[in-house]
């Protein structure tokens with residue numbers, strides 16, 4: 465079996481639903497140690513993390529990613545069992561095949577080639593078993609440790625499945641930020657027949673929420689789409705039809721581009737609530753600031769590697785949800801996300817085109833060749 469395919473299969477066969485690692489990092493560390501990597505486990509809070517470095521000086525190119533997978537859902541709905549790693553000659557099936565054990569295997573196999581030659585610079589791996597979950601003790605924790613040691617890398621390739629239709633047609637160079645809010649509007653509970661003796665928080669929340677929803681936040685920022693605001697939950701009412709409730713709660717979320725700040729968006733929402741004289745509290749949680757790598761050696765090397773291996777240059781995208789890039793890029797690293805086609809990720813029957821795996825390895829290898837040139841011996 466082709467080596468990248470074989471390693472992907474071996475990883476799929478180690479079930480690792482968040483925050484489990486299932487032995488994936490041990491397998492990867494064994495392969496890297498054989499190449500001369502110094503491997504350091506940075507497990508914390510029930511999460512498995514690996515920081516592995518090859519080479520001693522110069523700029524550091526890091527392959528980053530996660531061994532954890534989302535739950536398979538009902539296993540009998542799968543065409544092939546989700547942790548079997550079934551290969552049908554064309555597709556490799558299984559949870560994590562595309563997100564992102566295929567990328568991890570391609571990165572390890574690329575390292576096995578890159579480390580055959582002494583190089584100007586270091587090659588590193590930053591892997592975690594908690595990307596799909598709370599992500600408290602995963603990449604964020606390792607980046608904190610590395611920052612404290614002044615060991616942050618310059619360039620990070622995250623293996624998230626960025627491709628849309630075919631391998632390498634899209635790379636991600638940034639992500640929108642995510643800002644959540646929990647709103648509570650207080651009224652006075654009472655009988656619906658005596659509204660003058662009550663204050664209805666549903667009525668009081670309607671106008672300001674409608675005003676917020678009607679806002680146009682901006683017109684986008686570079687390759688970023690306009691900032692969006694969504695109300696995801698509204699709850700009020702006692703269940704009885706003759707009672708005016710005392711409170712209304714709502715969950716809201718912004719996906720915002722780097723042209724905005726959380727403080728600015730919060731102020732605009734609160735202005736609407738104050739204008740309506742609502743009695744409210746609103747607590748905000750920033751789950752990730754936006755990030756944007758606007759050019760630089762890493763993006764150049766990635767685009768050149770794709771042209772060399774797959775024959776076309778990628779679209780630079782900032783779409784999709786959040787990723788662990790949010791913990792890295794704001795610290796000054798150049799970050800690009802490049803991985804397989806994402807059509808089946810998180811779905812029943814997740815799978816990856818087997819032929820894409822060695823090609824992805826070749827792309828990772830080619831960008832490594834460009835960023836970490838060989839030393840003439």
Ligand SMILES: [Zn+2]
Nearest residue numbers: 563564624625
């Ligand atoms: Zn992923």
